[in-house]
Amino acid sequence: MSRQIVLILLLGALFAVFTMSIIELEGLYNAFGKEYFLEYGQSDTGSNNLVTAILLDYRLFDSLFEAGILLIAVSGVIWISKHDIEEKNARFMIDKFKTPDLFITFSRLVYPLMLAFGFYVIINGHLSPGGGFQGGTIVATAILILYYIDADKETNIGLIVTVEKIVYLLIIVLASVSIVTRGTFFTNFFPLDATQDTKAIYLVLLNVLIGFKVALGLWTIFTAFLKEGR
């Protein structure tokens, strides 16, 4: 009984602190950042999509670690699902798992469209909603559908992970080029007064690399899941 009372009191205290912090936030709130990005965002970064402008230019340092988190997550999944014995899973007397024919036919129709839409979202990341992460996820889903079409598809996980790591290094290198041309880390390597189209080259390059990396990372996670029961 006393434990429950203490618990209720603690919850009440937590709720009070939470409410107070919201009241504090109300006083701290101002539109300075929003107005700054609206006014200078497009000319500073060359991106029509302000989310991409913040993600790939103003706060690129944060984005690099976000991409790193996915790399660490992939390593964790591979480590947990690692098997020491090669060819270890049993061949069954009765194998009943079969994908429906309708699903396979439909997947063959949808697969190229999904791939094209994924690349569209990646490449147009600086013009329309979307970007490397979202487009990479769509491409990864398209690749996953391939496994439903052909269940016996073999994948070399080691190669995919190696390419993913190299791409991550390339992202860091591309983000650091600006130290040579502009004198600051983690920003666009074209000068500040370049035209919007010139600056877009950097954004497209970085979006493609991030999309590539995300697609490879999610592909590895799928393969780990698929191999688990085969």
Added chain:
Amino acid sequence: MVNYITDLSLIDYTAYALQFLLIFIAVAIVVHKNNGTIIILIASFSLVTASLYVINNAPDVAIAEVAIGSAIIPLIYVISISRQREFIVLDKAMDDFIISDNQFTGIGYILLKRFSDFYHLELNITNDPLLCRLGEGKDQILCEQTNVDLIVSKDPASGEYILKGKASNILMNKLEQMTKDYDNIRVIKFKDRDFGE
């Protein structure tokens, strides 16, 4: 101007309706028992959330939510659940306990069939020669590293049949209960080891 205000309130009403729908779906996910239905409900939850993001002027987040929440997560769940539907038994005993006269009529088979029907699992019996050749000491490693759920073997000294499985598998407790009445069947549960041990 009037038209603009009515348009705005319509969006507000839509947002309220979607939020109620969200609570409804969330409760349904918790209440439902069928795994397939739950996957569809999770996917629809993400779709409703994504439309709420669009209403709140965040299309970037909405695309990520649709791609991850209603495509990747349901597909991963489908893979995991299709793997979980089977109960895989490795038959090392190789006598009439499970297969007699090339037919599944042994007493062990009837027992395991009743057990897997109880949990709506598909019974899958294998006698893969590669795995059967491994020694007794390798049984625990076999259970941990492959998708075999249960190993059936015979004790040559006492003639008892031994069913081995992981202790973390809650189905093993039920199996132990069911085989309590049989004198010639013994259940052994492997303790789980930590990673890297």
